[in-house]
Amino acid sequence: VKSLATLATELQATWHREIPLAAVMDVQIASCTDAELVVRAPLAPNRNLHGTAFAGSLFSLCALTAWGMTWLAWQQRSSGGVIVLAESRIQFRKAVAGELLCRCTAEPAVLDAALAAFATTGRAKLALACSIEANEKPAVTFEGHYVVHAHGR
Amino acid sequence: VKSLATLATELQATWHREIPLAAVMDVQIASCTDAELVVRAPLAPNRNLHGTAFAGSLFSLCALTAWGMTWLAWQQRSSGGVIVLAESRIQFRKAVAGELLCRCTAEPAVLDAALAAFATTGRAKLALACSIEANEKPAVTFEGHYVVHAHGR
Numbered sequence: 553v554k555s556l557a558t559l560a561t562e563l564q565a566t567w568h569r570e571i572p573l574a575a576v577m578d579v580q581i582a583s584c585t586d587a588e589l590v591v592r593a594p595l596a597p598n599r600n601l602h603g604t605a606f607a608g609s610l611f612s613l614c615a616l617t618a619w620g621m622t623w624l625a626w627q628q629r630s631s632g633g634v635i636v637l638a639e640s641r642i643q644f645r646k647a648v649a650g651e652l653l654c655r656c657t658a659e660p661a662v663l664d665a666a667l668a669a670f671a672t673t674g675r676a677k678l679a680l681a682c683s684i685e686a687n688e689k690p691a692v693t694f695e696g697h698y699v700v701h702a703h704g705r
Numbered sequence: 706v707k708s709l710a711t712l713a714t715e716l717q718a719t720w721h722r723e724i725p726l727a728a729v730m731d732v733q734i735a736s737c738t739d740a741e742l743v744v745r746a747p748l749a750p751n752r753n754l755h756g757t758a759f760a761g762s763l764f765s766l767c768a769l770t771a772w773g774m775t776w777l778a779w780q781q782r783s784s785g786g787v788i789v790l791a792e793s794r795i796q797f798r799k800a801v802a803g804e805l806l807c808r809c810t811a812e813p814a815v816l817d818a819a820l821a822a823f824a825t826t827g828r829a830k831l832a833l834a835c836s837i838e839a840n841e842k843p844a845v846t847f848e849g850h851y852v853v854h855a856h857g858r
Contacts, residue, residue, distance in 0.1 A: 566754060570752075570753065570754035571752070571753050571754060571759055571761075572729065572749075572750045572751070572752065573726065573729065573730070573750070573751065573759055573761055573762055573765075574759075574761075576725065576726065576729045577726070596725075597725045597726070598725070598726065599723075599724070599725065600723065600724050601719060601723035601724060602787070606724055606726055606727075606765070607765075607768045607790045607793075608724075608726055608727075608761065608762075608764055608765025608766075608768050608769065609726055609761075609765075611761060611764040611765070611768070611793075612726075612759070612760075612761025612762075612764070612765065613761075615760045615761050615764070616761065634755070636797070636800075637760045637797055638796070638797055639794075639795070639796045639797065640760075640764075640794070640795050640797075641792075641793070641794045641795075642792070642793050642794075642795075643791070643792045644789070644790055644791055644792065644793075647789075
């Protein structure tokens with residue numbers, strides 16, 4: 553079984569190798585536990601015409617972080633599966649004028665329930681939330697509904 | 706007064722010059738009328754690790770297209786304003802395995818009401834919908850709530 557640190561390194565490498573936008577965004581895993589994943593990206597490649605963070609970069613960072621949280625849980629506790637974002641809601645409350653820092657916190661019970669459903673049926677749904685702060689206030693809130701299914705289904 | 710075709714050329718140039726992610730995505734305006742804006746992007750720079758379109762690219766394309774629809778309406782009929790995405794909901798129904806083609810259709814009455822509110826108060830809100838099809842079936846549906854405010858407010 554690989555350590556969480558090893559898996560986090562693999563996750564970041566996978567993003568940079570397989571998803572051109574993630575490479576351009578320069579996403580970097582800042583910290584990682586069983587219950588939380590924090591991913592950062594510099595402002596420069598992610599700016600919009602106002603000089604603040606582009607909504608598409610903020611969404612992409614949230615989508616990657618929640619996907620990564622799910623991927624880490626599956627890699628640690630299961631034999632793998634295909635993770636897909638099915639639906640999402642995002643609110644942009646304040647502009648982000650510096651580094652983008654996204655935090656995804658997952659209740660262990662939510663992950664455990666999804667993993668148990670997956671083990672039984674080969675399919676699971678889970679909802680994950682992410683937030684990005686600016687000057688210690690909530691700037692972006694994201695909720696993503698992910699579906700995990702066994703390979704080939 | 707500039708023609709719609711001239712404004713569309715300016716819009717695409719602004720995206721490529723001011724938003725690094727839009728340049729990497731290689732977004733191109735496919736067609737443009739007073740009631741509809743269609744924007745395309747090739748799959749290669751927008752792929753994910755499954756070889757289909759990255760959710761972040763699909764969101765970004767929708768957000769740019771609806772923003773562009775608003776920008777064109779403001780450029781044609783008003784003295785300008787700052788357009789910001791406040792909130793959005795997006796559904797990913799099917800994978801997109803080829804070119805990304807995003808269509809934003811706006812009711813003239815919705816744009817007219819927002820422009821009238823802006824003229825009176827210096828502020829307007831409007832909701833715009835975008836869709837991306839795959840094999841002639843809806844693949845992505847996006848709804849964005851935009852706020853337009855006068856410069857400096």
